[in-house]
Amino acid sequence: MAWLSGFRSGAFRFACLLALAFAAGSALVLVVVERSIAHYAVDATEGGLTSEAAILAGEDREEGRASLLGAIARHRRASGAEAFRYQVIDRAGRLLVDDIGTPTVRLGWGQVAVHDDPQDPAAETLRSLGVALPNGGTLVVATDTYDIQELRRALDRFLVVAGAVITVLALVGGYLIGALFMRRLDRVNAAIARVMAGNTAERLPPIGISREFDQLSANLNAMLDRIGALMDGLRQVTTDIAHDLRTPLGRLRQQLEQTRDARDPERFDASIDTAIAQTDEILAIFRALLRIGTLEGGDGRQYFAPLDLSELVGRVIAAYQPVAEDDGKTLIAAHANGLLIEGDAELLAQMMTNLVDNAIRHTPAGSTIVSRLERIDGAIVASVSDDGPGIPPHERDAVLTRFYRLDRSRNLPGAGLGMALAAAIAALHRVRLDLLDNRPGLRVRLTFAQPARVVETGVAALD
Structure with a gap:
């Protein structure tokens, strides 16, 4: 079918290759951006936890345990949206503060799964930092990673949607370019078919895609002009040879007839010499014609x-x-x-x-x-x-x-x-x-x- 020719064209295949390369490059860039943003978010989260834990541990060291608990209360009120969760365990193992709800929190960095809503079986993942308090016991500061996970999911969705849009646009663009190119080439092929059918005056139309293709059409037309000139010259030479060699060939035939009827040896020899001279004249004409043809062909x-x-x-x-x-x-x-x-x-x-x-x-x-x-x-x-x-x-x-x-x-x-x-x-x-x-x-x-x-x-x- 005619509309399928755009998919079969070289322009469409080339556009598909470009789309694949562009999509791969875009995906790579998006992956790098996603990783960079995710690492930045993790670093920012861990920096906040480290700073919060250092402040609270300083309160415990300088003002005592009561001041630590008061600072936690103040920080809860100031954050409003519960940016941090706390857990404080004294030297005897008693829970003084527990916003996390699990006793499995350890010193150092960790991940904690908590269930805030009994109706929701999905656990929320917290990033935690546990430190030893100067006056004994353990302080754990944690924060949720929901924003980071949502950011990653949004970037993943954007990656998929962007890749699909790029691919579709490339396919549509490739089809349109291929169809346009095929229509232009169909005009050129039709002109070539008319030339092959015998219409030597036909010339190729400009393709119009770019200056290089138009130059190709111009060169092909120049080649057709040259071929046409050579064909006209060949026809003219054929006509000229048939016309201008008829007289010397006629004289040569007449001379040979006279030689055949000659009885006198001297007359016979003279007739042979004349026939040879006329033959040399004809051969000289052919040599000149061959040389002219060779020179016009550019040889030399x-x-x-x-x-x-x-x-x-x-x-x-x-x-x-x-x-x-x-x-x-x-x-x-x-x-x-x-x-x-x-x-x-x-x-x-x-x-x-x-x-x-x-x-x-x-x-x-x-x-x-x-x-x-x-x-x-x-x-x-x-x-x-x-x-x-x-x-x-x-x-x-x-x-x-x-x-x-x-x-x-x-x-x-x-x-x-x-x-x-x-x-x-x-x-x-x-x-x-x-x-x-x-x-x-x-x-x-x-x-x-x-x-x-x-x-x-x-x-x-x-x-």
Whole structure:
């Protein structure tokens, strides 16, 4: 039944454990208090008996037996409620005063049971103190312990009632907390069920019990967002592969058909070489896709190490300067020296290579390409800019995805994976990649999140 779910919840069991611990602690405190009060009452009673016996014994020693008896009479009248009872026995064993009614009283501390009411069979317990009188005989002073016994009984009743109230309140509170928690969890479980049923846009509601539980819901929603993004990426990659690999696979099939019909050995060998080249192109596409997927999954940070970014980017630019010159373009470098970061040198070199290669391939002859590496407000900023045709603003985000190519670039070699790979490498290194207008042309800006460490200042320029 639904109302029983509160009793089955972990919150209810936890509340029961707390109630048990609290009840045990409360019982222990009450027992200690009861014992302390009882001991205090006993000590006060015995102190009163000791003081009374000392006063009366002093009367007997200093004024005589008659003065002792007179003092007892005065004390009886003064107490009113018969706080003390007395028994005086002279040297010959005669009872001179007997308020106790039993001859079994002894010297020292003792307990005496007396029956004041013949109709009441229950005996009253007195605490007694017997002392030897200076002029011979015995003095016994006693008082009842009814108040002490009543106090103990009241404390025992309070202990039982308090324990029961604490237990009931804990059970009720545990049930209410458990029921509230279960209702909140039922909403979360219902949302999870809808996600498992295929509604990937569903998100978990906040639990609302505490900030920690709300943080758990937020983290789970972030995880669902990440899974959804990965699933969307997987669907997009599947569609892109089916669409963009159809052309090279079709060309490869056509080439193989031509090879099968070839009779000339030279033509046959040439067709085989062409088919191998087309196969290598397809394999390169798959390798790039696998690498992009690996990088987007976060794999590779364990290989990060300190490196000199200035030296790394300088090597890339030096390698591409002859390529730019052969293509009728100018490649210029303006780099600050000794900028150190942590990262994967091979991946960062691949990222810079892709950016420089794109700038060279997609700009007309006579263009100027500039690579900059500098510190701005304590952060490292790298950029590759050109004065070519650039990229329209509405297509700048798209060129960072797999297989996307501008219309004017479709007649050039490539599969549209270079910028996607560069974006994946930048994301792995927590580098912000922005495509900006260079007026004219395109400027690709890379902002490293980690602070720049500089070994040696200066700017190196390569023409």
